[in-house]
Amino acid sequence: EAQVTQNPRYLITVTGKKLTVTCSQNMNHEYMSWYRQDPGLGLRQIYYSMNVEVTDKGDVPEGYKVSRKEKRNFPLILESPSPNQTSLYFCASSLHVGAEPQHFGDGTRLSIL
Amino acid sequence: AQKITQTQPGMFVQEKEAVTLDCTYDTSDQSYGLFWYKQPSSGEMIFLIYQGSYDEQNATEGRYSLNFQKARKSANLVISASQLGDSAMYFCAMRGLGSNYKLTFGKGTLLTVNP
Numbered sequence: 001e002a003q004v005t006q007n008p009r010y011l012i013t014v015t016g017k018k019l020t021v022t023c024s025q026n027m028n029h030e031y032m033s034w035y036r037q038d039p040g041l042g043l044r045q046i047y048y049s050m051n052v053e054v055t056d057k058g059d060v061p062e063g064y065k066v067s068r069k070e071k072r073n074f075p076l077i078l079e080s081p082s083p084n085q086t087s088l089y090f091c092a093s094s095l096h097v098g099a100e101p102q103h104f105g106d107g108t109r110l111s112i113l
Numbered sequence: 114a115q116k117i118t119q120t121q122p123g124m125f126v127q128e129k130e131a132v133t134l135d136c137t138y139d140t141s142d143q144s145y146g147l148f149w150y151k152q153p154s155s156g157e158m159i160f161l162i163y164q165g166s167y168d169e170q171n172a173t174e175g176r177y178s179l180n181f182q183k184a185r186k187s188a189n190l191v192i193s194a195s196q197l198g199d200s201a202m203y204f205c206a207m208r209g210l211g212s213n214y215k216l217t218f219g220k221g222t223l224l225t226v227n228p
Contacts, residue, residue, distance in 0.1 A: 042119075
């Protein structure tokens with residue numbers, strides 16, 4: 001089954017403790033992306049990747065890191081999480097940039113205390 | 114910079130009636146794509162419809178159609194014959210197709226379909 005898989009689905013952690021949210025897709029997609037969703041703000045793009053070793057900033061990259069060492073994986077790293085990074089996070093992928101819609105993962109709800 | 118504006122935080126419609134959800138955009142890109150997504154209360158993001166900036170005809174997908182007015186920079190979603198299952202949050206999004214491949218979302222419109 002074609003899918004985008006995020007882990008964990010839920011995480012409660014404390015300020016400053018490094019965490020990684022994994023994202024994996026099995027569709028051989030080139031374009032992958034991370035978003036955060038906050039009430040009243042819609043989805044905001046954090047980082048995106050056009051292909052292996054090619055990443056670029058979205059609209060809200062501060063406090064986040066990403067890497068794209070393999071085509072299927074695009075982890076989101078919070079080196080020193082803070083409470084303002086409490087949010088619902090989505091990973092998404094598409095075959096190319098263009099008309100293809102993004103396939104979204106089920107979301108990861110992060111709470112930073 | 115790209116910007117998407119959805120001016121209707123919430124909309125109500127009677128079952129079986131049509132409803133239009135507004136979306137205006139701003140971009141310096143000559144080539145871009147416009148998307149609409151649905152997010153039900155369960156949280157998943159569901160792709161509905163796509164319109165390319167150079168597409169001459171308005172996109173349609175079943176009960177969904179996109180009223181694309183390029184000169185006005187608007188890309189409104191029309192849902193015909195609303196169903197109770199259409200109650201959800203709806204997001205308009207835009208992606209540049211030139212040198213900028215960011216995907217920018219609007220803040221969303223919460224649609225409630227009344228029986």
